[in-house]
Amino acid sequence: MQPNQAKQKIEELTTELKQHTYNYYVLAMPTISDYEFDQKLEELSKLEKEFPEFLDADSPTQKVGGDITKEFVTVKHRWPMLSLGNTYNEQELIDFDQRIRKAIGDNFEYVCELKFDGLSMSLTYEDGKLARAVTRGDGTQGDEVTTNVRTIHTIPKKLAKGDYPPLFEIRGEVFMHLKAFERLNKERVDAGEVPYANPRNFASGTMKLQDSAEVARRPLDCFLYGLYTEKTLFKTHWESLEAVKSWGFHVDNHSRLVSDINGVLEFINHWDTERHNLSYDIDGIVIKVNNYSQQQELGFTAKSPRWAISYKFKAERVETELLAVTYQVGRTGAVVPVANLKPVLLAGTTVKRATLHNADEIMVRLQLHEHDTVFVEKGGEIIPKIISVNLDKRKPDAEPIKYITHCPACHTELLRQEGEAAFYCPNDEGCPPQIVGKMQHYIGRKAMNIDGLGDETINTLYNRNFIRHISDLYLLRAHTAELKQMDRFGEQSINNMLDGIDKSKEQPFEKVLFGLGIRYVGETVAKKLVAHFKTIDKLMAASVEELTAAEEIGGRIAQSIVDYFADESHREEIEKLKAAGLQFVAVEREVNLASDKLAGQNFIISGTFEKFSRDELKDIIEQNGGKILSSISAKLNYLVAGDNMGPAKLEKATKLNIPIISDEELLKLIG
Structure with missing residues (x-):
């Protein structure tokens, strides 16, 4: 390759890899597999070695991780969080072993650990208490996410008495279990939100949330595997793992101490299956x-330790025939394409279907044709892709697959909103x-x-024409005699159903609002809206600007709500549900005043707090006579600010010279 060609290729790979790194670490939405990324990184590394005059200090080969997001405080790591060299084949492991033996001789052992597919985390403990949690970031500094990490039950906030040092760091991986991922992703789909591709992305996205209450709602776990102290406490890594386990940390029990490379290969082959x-x-x-x-003797390169390496499993991939593309319509109207495949065995299960996500996936990225032979993977994906x-193997006369233009269920022309990947049926x-989907969601x-x-x-x-709308459920008691004529509808089951429907009239406003199935209005958003607007009439009358003034309501959610209530049929349905006796007014809790020390004072609470929730x-x-406002104005007396407070609120409060106080200063106001 000529120097000018090499220069151009290096620049292309650098730009591409930087984007992929940003997608992976910052957005938590990777667009290529780890294997493809590592192959491109290796190609760039080889070119830079061959043409060192084009090596840039900011090259992806010289960086450990991604850039720092702006939502959290940036903290410098006491000990850099280096990445490991990767390999995908056994020969490179044998080469690694030979380099070790050449440097330190034959008298050494390996520790083999599972490589968790999650988010790297560094935890600092001071006097046995969790003081700080920081993401890996770019390896030298990361985002402080202490408030969010405190919601993870397997991470101890305070250690029992033990022989640990007064200050130490312990590192590990935050991850999400597969069952939790499936359940939470289903909730996102039900709320009309884009599902995460895999548990790692969901865990990473969760750690970047501003609201620790929402983080706590998403069950995360964490395995710890690396102890860092000013003074070395143990002779071996294995001893340190046993020690931190005794201190109360969650350490994976599958790790193994082996005497040679054969033990390593045996461990790898076992876990590959x-x-x-x-x-x-x-x-x-x-x-x-x-x-x-021996680790100290082996030392480090600029990017990674010479005494450790990561063996990465290739995502399992099979080849099969695409039989057809079919389309599913969700309760929010989103039309999801599904590839129907010739059955094939993949990762221990028979695969007949694979996700296609959206039209761009079919026509732009894959450019699918009828009866194409396709490669299917399941690595990191719950649903094969x-x-x-x-x-x-493409047939010469194969026709390109075109995304449908009309709803497969009702034949209404599909719409695609600007900036969104999915097509929707507006009917x-x-x-x-x-x-049917909305009613199934409503009864959930x-x-x-x-x-x-x-x-x-x-x-x-629905098929027997008893119900067409949610409100029809509350008219079923009038059809008791007809219901009894139906198969599998016994008198007791009918009575249980009708009693359950009557009892649902007692459910609070936020449950009803969530049950309506408004796009993007999930369980948490419904609670925020009810807390802010108090009644359905005020909510229906709210503009986009008034909606976004509510806590954590963004423009996309606000516009969806306005569009929903602009439809006359939706307003009619609300009136029918009101007539049926459902709750559309927030239940105001009786406040028992502890004092009147805050009487006449207006407050806004923003950010996250260590000792208290915002509620x-x-x-x-309120128990001390104060009042909570919904937005910052000249009427505000105090802004109670926690970690990760929104910059817009801070700027506005500063401009209006509003006192900004901590939760501790708030407590001082009431003595």
């Missing part, structure tokens, strides 16, 4: 020289899967929780 039986994702094995003195097409009042446990009613019963009642601080203010 057995990983599919774990409740969480792993993407490889980490191999470390056990003895700390088509990675690419085997163009060598929410006449499209059967949307109607997290919404109205109606006993005696299930998804199959909703289907049956608890709100209660404290």
Whole structure:
């Protein structure tokens, strides 16, 4: 390759890899597999070695991780969080082993650990208490996410008495179990939100949330595997793992101490198969020289330790035939394409379908044709995904697959909103899967929780023309005689169903609002809206500007709410539900005043707090005579500020010279 060609290729790879790094670390939305990324990084590294005159100090080969997000305080690591060298084949592991033996001889051991597919985290403990949690970031500094990490139950906030040092760091991986991922992703789809591709992205996205209450709602876990202290306490890494386990830390029990490279290869081969039986994702094995003195002797490169390496499993990939593309309509109207495949065995299960996400996936990235031979992967994905097409096997006369233009259920022309990937069917009042899906959502446990009613019963009642809208559920008692004539509808089951429907009238406003199934209005958003607007009439009358003034309500959610209530049929449905006796007014709790020390004072609470939730601080203010405002204005007396407070609120409060106080200063105001 000529120097000018090499220069151009290096620049292209550098730009591409920087974007992929940003997608992975900052957005938590990678667009290529780890294997493809590592291959491109290796290609760039080789070119830079061959043409060192074009090596840039800011090259991806010289960096450990990604850039720092702006939402959190940036903290410099006491000890750099280096990345490990990666390999995908056994020969490179054998080469690694030979380099170790050449440097320190044959008398050493390896520790083999599972490589968890999550988010790297550094925890600092002072006098046995969790003082700080910081993400890896770029390896030298990361984002402080202490408030969010405190919600993870397996991370101790305070250690029992033990022989640990007064100050130490312990590092590990925050991750999400597969069952939790499936459940939470389903909730996102039900709320009309884009699902995460895999548990790692969900865990990473969760750690970047501003609201620690929402973080706590998403069950995360953490395995710890690295102890860092000013003075070396142990002779080996294995001893340190055993010690931190005794201190109360969650350490993975699958790690193994082995005497040579054969033990390493045996461990790898075992977990290449057995990983599919774990409740969480792993993407490889980490191999470390056990003895700390030998680690020091081996040293470091600029980017990674010479005494450790990461063996990464290739995502399992199979080849099969695309039989057809079909389309599913969700309750929010989103149309999701699904690839129907010739059945093939992948990662221990028979795969017949694969996700295609959206139109761009079909027509732009994959450029699918009818009966294409496709490569399917399941690595890191719960649902198998088509990675690419085997163009060598494409039939010459194969027609390109075109995304449908009309709803497969009701034939209404599909719409695609600007900036969104998905197409939607706008006929929410006449499209059967949307109607049924909304009613199934409405009766669900997290919404109205109606006993005696299930998804199959909703289907049956819809098909028999008993129900077309949610409000029709409250008219079913008038059809008791007709219901008794139906198969599998006994008198007791009918009574249980009708009693459950009647009891649902007692559910609070926020449950009803969530149950309506407004796009983007999930369980948490519904609670915020009810707390702010108090009544359905005020909510229906609110403008986009008034909606975004509510806590944590963004422009996309606000516009969705305005559009929903602009539809006359939706307003009519609300009136029918009111007439049926449902709750559309927030229940105001009776406040028992502890004092009147804050009487006449107006407050806003923003950010996250270590000792209190925002609801608890709100209660404290109201119980002492204070009032909570919904937005910053000249009427505000105090802004109670916690960690990660929104910069817009801070700027506005500063301009208006409003005193900004901490939760501790608030407590001082009331003595």
